[in-house]
Amino acid sequence: MAMAVGEEDVLPITIPEALDSLARVIVDIIRKNRTMVEYYIYPKETPSEIEAYRPRLQVLYTRLESLSALDLAQLTLLVDDAAALMSAFLLPIIDQLLNAVHGVQQIFINHYDRDLEDRKPYNGIYTTLEYREKQLKKFQADQMRNPQRRLPETVIPIPPNPTEPSFCRFAVAYTNHRDHGKLAQVMSEDLTSEDREKLRNTGGAYLSWDCPGCAFKLKYHVLSSMTSSMQMTDDVRSHSSVPEVEYRPTWLVKCHVYQAKSRNGRDSLLWDDRRESVMDSRRGSTIRRQSDARSSRTSNPFFFGGPRRSKSEIVTDKYATLNTTSRESKAKYGCPFCFVTGRPYGHMDYRNGRELAEHIAARHHLGKPPSSLLLEKYMVGLSGRCADNVRRWDLNIR
Structure with a gap:
């Protein structure tokens, strides 16, 4: 026996x-x-x-x-x-x-x-x-x-290597439910015409989440005291060029890379605001790189995977606008899904939420979503459906 x-x-x-x-x-x-x-x-x-x-x-x-x-x-x-x-x-x-x-x-x-x-x-x-x-x-x-366990944000040096963009340690802390951000009211001179119109139509106010470790700051709209925190706000963002992706401001906080503070202390230009929709119409001459085309079917006993996409369906993830200043082209976001598969370089230099959303639509769409571990940890919904213990999504792929 x-x-x-x-x-x-x-x-x-x-x-x-x-x-x-x-x-x-x-x-x-x-x-x-x-x-x-x-x-x-x-x-x-x-x-x-x-x-x-x-x-x-x-x-x-x-x-x-x-x-x-x-x-x-x-x-x-x-x-x-x-x-x-x-x-x-x-x-x-x-x-x-x-x-x-x-x-x-x-x-x-x-x-x-x-x-x-x-x-x-x-x-x-x-x-x-x-x-x-x-x-x-x-x-x-x-x-x-294990008594030698370390929090992941303590492993990241500040400042990180300037030649290799890396996630800000406070973005990592936020992902693990440790929010150290500082809240502030957005001044009227930092509001766009679209922001002011929204305030006239719906009321509420704009607050900013300021990273305590780098120059990153993000403004978001709140309507009531019940939704005054960034985790509870109903501010959902999407882009007409990427109908497959929508996200909340919290998703951008989790994905922001370290950005050195300017010497004069003026960092308002680093906001990822709603000017993107205006800028989209002005981008007359762009260079597109189709680096995010899907790979062929995976090798397994079932030949299991999402359907192949034609070239016309491939969404490009990188837009290098001609004649932009170095400050405007500075990387602000990285893709954590690519980072944890050992492909960080080339996926850590998105300048705004739209570029990051285009990358998500191209590489991490419904046909080939991230692993269930990442879906749960980063609070990702697939067509609005989340893991059982996730109350609501920060990123929704549809």
């Missing part, structure tokens, strides 16, 4: 090892299902009860793929307890695989061969999954008990 494995007997495992192992387990389940069908059912049609497990396994494999695409070292720079969080997203996958293995084996026992209850053809797979579950639970506990 096999002895129970105690916590002290569980061998350590890393997140990459766990991801590789679970991907192989799914392939083993597919292979075992095919063998059982060929032995007990073929040439008859496979029952829908068994066939229904295939799309379930497809979804779980795709989730593993999206988690495998994350660079854990990069993720650690943006997210609290990144390794423990990764393990927390792997454990439900294991639980669903255990249920799938038990369910399909029970179908064969009940309808095709009672002796399978003793032979347990899926027992090896089931035992492997149970052991991986123990390993990941131990890994998660060890990570959370």
Whole structure:
């Protein structure tokens, strides 16, 4: 009789090892299902009860793929307890695989061969999954008990390397629900004509969120005391050139890169305001670089992925306007989704919310959204739907 494995007997495992192992387990389940069908059912049609497990396994494999695409070292720079969080997203996958293995084996026992209850053809797979579950639970506990854990924003130096744009440490803190921003009322001379018209039509006021660590500041509209905080405001932004994306001011705070303060202390030009809609009509001569075209289908046993997009559907992410001043072309935002997949360079120099939205529409659209971990951490909605524990989205991809 096999002895129970105690916590002290569980061998350590890393997140990459766990991801590789679970991907192989799914392939083993597919292979075992095919063998059982060929032995007990073929040439008859496979029952829908068994066939229904295939799309379930497809979804779980795709989730593993999206988690495998994350660079854990990069993720650690943006997210609290990144390794423990990764393990927390792997454990439900294991639980669903255990249920799938038990369910399909029970179908064969009940309808095709009672002796399978003793032979347990899926027992090896089931035992492997149970052991991986123990390993990941131990890994998660060890990570959370580690006395040398550091907050991600403390790893980022101030000022960062000027030749390599990086997220501001207060943007990282905000992502992890530590808001250190300073609020101020926006002066009338800093309001655009569009801002003034909105105040005349709807009332309310404009407040600014000022980063305590760099020159970034962001103004947003509030209507009542109930929505006076940036987390509660109903100020939703979108751009006519990017109908697939809408976002709240909080999304821009999370994505802002470090911006050195000017010596004279005047930083009002750094606001990402609503002048963009006016500037769009004035951009007569632009250079477009199609660096964000989608890659071809991913390589997995299911050939699972979003539909290919034609060249005419590819949305460009970079606009280099001719004859702009160096101050106007300074990078203000980066894409955290690209950053955590190890592709930070070329995705950290967006000058305003519109350029960042165009990049999101091109690289992280509904056909190929970010991983579920990033959707939850960055409060991203897909056609308005969010993760169960996310009350409302900061970014909505539709």
